[in-house]
Amino acid sequence: MEQSQTPSNEPVQEDSRLQRILNKVEIWGNKLPDPAVLFILLLAIVWALSWALSGIDFNVVDPRTGDALQINNQFSGSSLTQLTSTMVNNFSHFHPVGVVLVAMLGIGVAEYSGFINAGLRALLSVTKTWLLTPMIILIGIISHSAVDAGYVLVIPLGGVIFYAAGRHPLAGIAAAFAGVSGGFSANFLPSALDPMLQGISQVGAQILDPSVVLNPLNNIFFTGASTLVIVFLGWFITDKVVEPKLQSNKLDGDLSDLPSMEPLSDAERSALRWALFSIVASIVFLIGTASLEGSPWADSEGSLTSGAAPIMKSIVPLIFLMFLIPGLVYGAVIGSIRNSKQFVEGMSKAMQGMGYYLVIMFFIAQFIYAFGQSNLGVLLAVKGAEFLKEMALPGGVTITGIILLTGLINLFVGSASAKWALLAPIFVPMLMQLGISPDLAQAAYRIGDSSTNIITPLMPYFPLVVVFCQRYVTNTGIGTLTSMMLPFSVSFLIVWTLFLMVYWTIGIPLGIQATYEYVAP
Numbered sequence: 001m002e003q004s005q006t007p008s009n010e011p012v013q014e015d016s017r018l019q020r021i022l023n024k025v026e027i028w029g030n031k032l033p034d035p036a037v038l039f040i041l042l043l044a045i046v047w048a049l050s051w052a053l054s055g056i057d058f059n060v061v062d063p064r065t066g067d068a069l070q071i072n073n074q075f076s077g078s079s080l081t082q083l084t085s086t087m088v089n090n091f092s093h094f095h096p097v098g099v100v101l102v103a104m105l106g107i108g109v110a111e112y113s114g115f116i117n118a119g120l121r122a123l124l125s126v127t128k129t130w131l132l133t134p135m136i137i138l139i140g141i142i143s144h145s146a147v148d149a150g151y152v153l154v155i156p157l158g159g160v161i162f163y164a165a166g167r168h169p170l171a172g173i174a175a176a177f178a179g180v181s182g183g184f185s186a187n188f189l190p191s192a193l194d195p196m197l198q199g200i201s202q203v204g205a206q207i208l209d210p211s212v213v214l215n216p217l218n219n220i221f222f223t224g225a226s227t228l229v230i231v232f233l234g235w236f237i238t239d240k241v242v243e244p245k246l247q248s249n250k251l252d253g254d255l256s257d258l259p260s261m262e263p264l265s266d267a268e269r270s271a272l273r274w275a276l277f278s279i280v281a282s283i284v285f286l287i288g289t290a291s292l293e294g295s296p297w298a299d300s301e302g303s304l305t306s307g308a309a310p311i312m313k314s315i316v317p318l319i320f321l322m323f324l325i326p327g328l329v330y331g332a333v334i335g336s337i338r339n340s341k342q343f344v345e346g347m348s349k350a351m352q353g354m355g356y357y358l359v360i361m362f363f364i365a366q367f368i369y370a371f372g373q374s375n376l377g378v379l380l381a382v383k384g385a386e387f388l389k390e391m392a393l394p395g396g397v398t399i400t401g402i403i404l405l406t407g408l409i410n411l412f413v414g415s416a417s418a419k420w421a422l423l424a425p426i427f428v429p430m431l432m433q434l435g436i437s438p439d440l441a442q443a444a445y446r447i448g449d450s451s452t453n454i455i456t457p458l459m460p461y462f463p464l465v466v467v468f469c470q471r472y473v474t475n476t477g478i479g480t481l482t483s484m485m486l487p488f489s490v491s492f493l494i495v496w497t498l499f500l501m502v503y504w505t506i507g508i509p510l511g512i513q514a515t516y517e518y519v520a521p
Contacts, residue, residue, distance in 0.1 A: 019245055025483040032478050035463045039363040042458075043370055047075040050374040060382050062375070063425035069378060074370045083370060094365040096151075096460040101354065102316050103152040106323035108350025109343065113331030115323075118272045120157070120164055121264055129165050133175050136161065137234045140179020141187050141227055150180035151461040153319065156468045163255070169472045170484065171243035177465055178234045178488040181453040185446035188224035190217060197420055197442055204424035205438040211521060215513040218439045219446065222503060222510045229499050233491055241487045249480070253472045271333035275326035282325055286318070353467075360463040368460075371412075378422055381409050385426040395436055396501060399444045402427055403497050406448025411456045420445055432518045439514035440504070447500060451493040454485040 032038055054073035062069040073079060083090075091097065110116050127135065136158045143150030155176040162172025185193070195216040205212040264272065290297045290304055290311060297311035298304050304311050311318075327346070331337025337346065371377060384405045388398060409419060423445065431441045453459055457478050469476035504516060 023245075023483070025479060025486060028479060032457075035457060035466065035478060036360045036363050038457065038478070039360070039367045043363070043367045046367065046370045046374055046376065049376060050370075051075040053376075053379075058379060058383070060379065060386075062378060063382065063422060069375060069382065071375050071379065072373055074374050079370075079373065082373075083366065086369065087366060090365045090369045091362050094361060094368075094460075096464070097358070097361050097365075099316050100152050100357065100464060101351070103319050103323075104350045104354060105347045106320035106327070107152070108348075109331075109337075109346040110323040110327030112342070112346030112349055113327045113336045114268075114334060115272070115275050115327045115330035116157075116160075118264060118268050118330065119275075120161060121262070122272060123161075125263070129167070132161060132165055132167070132172070133238045134231050134235045136172060136175045137179035137183070137231050137238075138227070140176045140181075141183045141230060142189060143180055150176075151464060154180050155465055156471075159468060159472060163472070168243055168246045168249070169251070170246050170249060170469055170476070170480075171238055173465065173468055174242050174484045174488070175234060175238040177454055177485060178238070178492075179230065181459070181461070182450060182485070182488050182492050183227070183230035183234070184450040184453055185219075186223055186226035186230040186450070188220075188227050190220060194220065197446070200420045200424045201428055201438045201442045204426075204428035205432060208429040208432050209518075209521065212438065214438060215511065218511040218514040219443050220511040221508065221514075222443050222500070223446070225503065225508070226496065226499065229496060230492065233495055234488060237487050237491055242484055246484070249473045249476075251472050252474050253470065255472065267334060271330045274333050275330035278326045278329040279322065282322060353471075357464055357467050361460070364458075364460055364463070377409070377412055380412065381419070381422040382426060384409065385423060385430070389426075389430050395434055396504075398431070398434065399436070399440065399500070399504075400497055402431075402441070402444045403448040403451075403493070403500075406445050407452040407493055410449055410452045412458060419449060432520075435517055435519070437515045437518045439510050440516050443500060443510055447493070447496045451489055451496060455482050455489045457482075 033041065050071055051073050053071040056071070058069060058071075060069040061067070074083070107116070136154070140150050140154045140158075143154050155173055158172035158174075158176025159169035160172070162175075163169040198214050198216045198218055201218075202212060202214045205214065286297075289295060294302075295304070297309065297314075299309040303309055328337060328343065331342070331346075337343055388401045388405060391398075391401070393401065406419070406423065409423070420442075424441075427445070428438045428441050432438065456462065462478075462481070466476060466478065466481050469481060473480070503510075507516070510516070
C-alpha cells in the first residue's frame, strides 16, 4: 500500500454550520484550565456544594441502603482529615493508574525493540487506506473483552496507524476512542461487563419480583448488532466530519520514532516472524493451561469467565506479557535489545512520557473520592429517575428518556457498574410496573452510558487520550478532544436510540432468554 500524503476524503466547507460549532467548542474548551487544575477546581466545587446541601432533607431514599439520602459535607473538619488520611490510597489504588502503567511497561519494550513499528508496517502493507477507519473502530469495540485494554493499546495505535498511512493521526485517535469508549456497549463478543450489569439488573428486578432470573448474555444479540451501527456510523463521522476539520491542526510533536511506510528488510521480516511465533506459542500455552481440569486460571467453581477467576483478574498482566515477550524476541533477533540495560531502558522510556498523566490522575482520584463520599451523584441520579417516573410517558418515550438521563449522569459519574448500581433499583422496578422487561431497561442504559463517555473530561481515561494527542499536536487541550468527539457522541446517542426502537418494534431478541415485556406472576 502506498503512503498517501493527504487524506483521501474531501474537506467539508469551512463555513458550514457544523464546523463553526465545532470550532467554537474547541476554542472555548481549550480556554478551560489545565486538566489537573480543572479537577482541583471541581474538588472545590464538591466541597462547596456538599457544604451548602448537607443540611437539606431531599425526601429521597438511597437505593443502595434503603435509608434516607443525606448529602455529606466534604468541607467539614472530619471529612477533610479523612481525605488527607486516604489521599495516598486514593491515588495508588485508583484503577486506571495501575492498568495504564503495567500495560505501558510491556508496550515500552515492544516499541523500543522495533516490534510495534515492524508489525504496523506489515499490517499497513496489506490493508487498503480506506479500510483503516472501520478496522480501527472494530478493533476498539473488540478490545472491550479485555476490560480497559483498549484505552492503552488501541487508541495510541490508532494515531500511529493513521500517521503511517499519511492521514491525520488525531483522526485515528478519534476513531479508536469512538470504538473503545463511545461503542463501549457494542460488542459481538461476551465481556466482563455483561454479567456485571446483568447481576445488578437482576437485583433491581427482584425488588419487585423475587422470582426474576436474568441470563448474563441477555443483551448479547443487541450489542452484537450494535457493532455494525457503531462501525459504519463512526466510519462516516471520522472520514467526512472529523478528519477534514483536523487539517488545520498542524503536526508539531516529536515524530522521529514513528513508523514510516518503508518496506520491511529481510532481517526485519525474520525478526517479526520469530516475534509472532512467540505470541502464538504464548497463546497456545495460555489456552492449554486454562483448559486443564482444575486449571489454576479458574475460580473455585471451575469457571474461567467469572469476575473471581484469576484469568479475568490477570487481563492487564497478560497484556503486559503479550507485548513484552515478542518485544524481547524481536529485539534479540534484530539486535536492538542485547542486554538487560536496554531491556530496562525500553520500560523507562515508556514511563518518561507518563509523568503528566500521573499528575492528572492524582487530582482525579481525589475528586472522585470526594464526589462519591458526598452522595451528590446519587442525588442527581435519583432525582432524575423520579422526574421520569412522574412524567408517566409512553414506554418508547420513557426508554428514550432513560437513555438521555443516563447520558447526562454519565458526564458526572464515570463507572458503568457504579451508575447502574444507583439507577437499576429505580429504573428496573419502575419500568416493570409499565410492563417493560429488565432486559430492555438494561439495553437502554447501555446506550446512554456509552454515547457520552467520549466527551466528558471526568472520565478517568479522557486525560490519557489528551496526552496521546499531544504527541502529534502539542497544544491539544480538552477543547480539541471534545470538539473531535462531539460529532461521534451526538450521532451515537441519536442513531443508536433509533436503532433500539426499530429493533424493539421488529421484535428481534435482545439476547439469550431475554424478553421485551414483563408480565407479573
